[in-house]
Amino acid sequence: MLIEKNYATINKNAYFDKGEAINMPEENVRKKVVLSGIQPSGIPHLGNYIGAIRNWKRMEDEFDCLYMIANMHSITVRQDPAKLRRQTYEGFATLLAAGLDPEKSILFVQNQVPAHAELAWILNCYTMFGEMSRMTQFKDKSAKNAENINVGLFTYPVLMAADILLYQADAVPVGADQKQHVEIARDIAQRFNSIYGDTFTLPEPYIPEAGARIMSLADPDKKMSKSDDNPNACVLVSDSKDDIIRKFRRAVTDSGSEVRRGEGKSGINNLITIYSVASGKSAEEVEREFEGKGYGDFKLACGEAVADFLRPFRENIDRYMADKAHLDALFKLGAERAARIARRTVEKAEKRVGFIKKP
Numbered sequence: 569m570l571i572e573k574n575y576a577t578i579n580k581n582a583y584f585d586k587g588e589a590i591n592m593p594e595e596n597v598r599k600k601v602v603l604s605g606i607q608p609s610g611i612p613h614l615g616n617y618i619g620a621i622r623n624w625k626r627m628e629d630e631f632d633c634l635y636m637i638a639n640m641h642s643i644t645v646r647q648d649p650a651k652l653r654r655q656t657y658e659g660f661a662t663l664l665a666a667g668l669d670p671e672k673s674i675l676f677v678q679n680q681v682p683a684h685a686e687l688a689w690i691l692n693c694y695t696m697f698g699e700m701s702r703m704t705q706f707k708d709k710s711a712k713n714a715e716n717i718n719v720g721l722f723t724y725p726v727l728m729a730a731d732i733l734l735y736q737a738d739a740v741p742v743g744a745d746q747k748q749h750v751e752i753a754r755d756i757a758q759r760f761n762s763i764y765g766d767t768f769t770l771p772e773p774y775i776p777e778a779g780a781r782i783m784s785l786a787d788p789d790k791k792m793s794k795s796d797d798n799p800n801a802c803v804l805v806s807d808s809k810d811d812i813i814r815k816f817r818r819a820v821t822d823s824g825s826e827v828r829r830g831e832g833k834s835g836i837n838n839l840i841t842i843y844s845v846a847s848g849k850s851a852e853e854v855e856r857e858f859e860g861k862g863y864g865d866f867k868l869a870c871g872e873a874v875a876d877f878l879r880p881f882r883e884n885i886d887r888y889m890a891d892k893a894h895l896d897a898l899f900k901l902g903a904e905r906a907a908r909i910a911r912r913t914v915e916k917a918e919k920r921v922g923f924i925k926k927p
């Protein structure tokens with residue numbers, strides 16, 4: 569769970585609401601700030617939706633949330649410009665379709681808030697070459713992309729640290745693969761604070777519970793991923809009902825026959841998780857419902873439940889995508905609200921390192 573801190577004593581001038589630099593009265597304890605980002609990789613798949621985006625919605629009431637489309641991170645690998653632009657809209661439409669409220673949470677596109685690039689440069693100078701070389705994702709990605717190991721890919725975690733520290737985020741919901749990046753953001757913040765005095769809140773990674781980890785339908789020991797070579801491995805939110813049913817019918821299961829969770833039954837465990845989320849029933853209820861029935865019946869039921877579960881979400885994405893002007897207006901709203909907060913942090917950091925105030 570999220571860490572408890574005495575919020576009345578930190579960030580008194582980082583009052584989130586409306587981003588105004590007001591001094592909070594001592595007794596007015598602020599809500600914790602949650603920030604997360606998602607790269608614009610187009611229409612999400614079932615795992616993205618269940619594992620990440622739906623959780624973001626759940627945090628909206630309890631925390632002051634900022635959610636960002638991380639398009640600056642995207643260009644660390646080569647992108648088609650028109651496609652990146654379209655996917656940025658789709659990413660934003662996805663957040664809205666998941667029910668996030670653009671007036672309550674701050675929803676924005678990373679490149680539209682210049683402070684991200686500004687702070688990233690400063691933080692680059694407080695991050696060690698060795699630290700970055702040890703990042704697992706950098707090692708993986710540079711092995712996969714041997715022809716384009718650019719410096720942006722190398723310093724990717726520094727930009728991510730800027731994303732987080734700009735908003736004095738307390739908690740950063742991420743998948744397990746991004747935990748190391750949040751930890752390095754914390755290290756960088758700590759280093760800067762110890763030289764210049766308190767400037768940044770130290771963030772904590774927040775990894776949602778394991779139940780929400782959706783695995784590939786073709787190889788249930790691997791995470792569901794859009795880049796899987798097997799098209800049946802991954803259910804896209806944009807898939808038709810027929811496609812979804814077909815993919816579940818082909819889902820890989822073990823040689824057993826009972827719809828019951830168990831050791832070494834990663835295929836059926838995954839399907840039970842998925843069915844449970846899609847139907848809103850607990851895993852025990854699912855096991856009871858399919859008592860005496862075979863895998864075939866269960867897979868069909870999974871396909872139908874998932875298709876019904878995803879339909880309203882997909883229709884909402886389509887509806888938002890049909891009105892670009894509305895999305896542009898929301899980009900503007902989000903960028904302005906984010907920039908107001910981010911600017912304060914950047915100006916503080918600039919002053920601390922000895923920069924001359926911007927005119």
Ligand code: TRP
Nearest residue numbers: 603604605606607638641728731
């Ligand atoms: N790197 C993250 C990913 O690929 C996306 C991201 C960018 C992010 N900036 C962030 C996540 C800040 C959390 C906080 O999944």
